[in-house]
Amino acid sequence: MLEKAGVPSGQQVAAVKPSKERLARGPVAIVECFQKIPCDPCYTACKRGGFLPFEDINDLPRMDFEKCNGCGICIGACPGLAIFIVDETYSEDEALVMIPWEFLPVPAEGSTVQGLNREGEAISEVKVKKVRSAGKNNNTYILTLIVPKEFAHDIRSIDN
Ligand code: SF4
Ligand code: SF4
Incomplete structure (x- = not known):
């Protein structure tokens, strides 16, 4: 599934x-x-030990969720x-989901947009709580979305 459509299987998602x-x-x-x-910049970016050391650069990342804040x-x-x-x-009914964003336009804080699942289907309206740049010389933005709690593990992009 991942190889053909770029979409991970339910089993892969559950495993992480x-x-x-x-x-x-x-x-x-x-x-x-x-x-x-x-690839391993995730490992070097985390100064808290959230990623376990890679034994080989081709390894998939492994997490220590206790170290991640x-x-x-x-x-x-x-x-x-x-x-x-x-x-x-975040609240009784809502969760926060932070996602990477590299497209234009960059959504405005406070705007309401469509939350997309891994297949790219719109599944719920979500609110953009915060937009922050990932840093100088980095085209990535980090969006913090307020999503209905039942979709916290499904919404992985937006359509704005
Ligand atoms: S999560 Fe995967 S793709 Fe992203 S930096 Fe780590 S190894 Fe590379
Ligand atoms: S989110 Fe977690 S794993 Fe990522 S840099 Fe922060 S502490 Fe490390």
């Missing part, structure tokens, strides 16, 4: 999801990187746009 208990404690990175390629710094370091932050503790 933090435990319910960890998700209930606050923001945490979810790394949906499923293709073995020579959901800061989102690694999002802007990932050329594969494969890293997301989910915070299920």
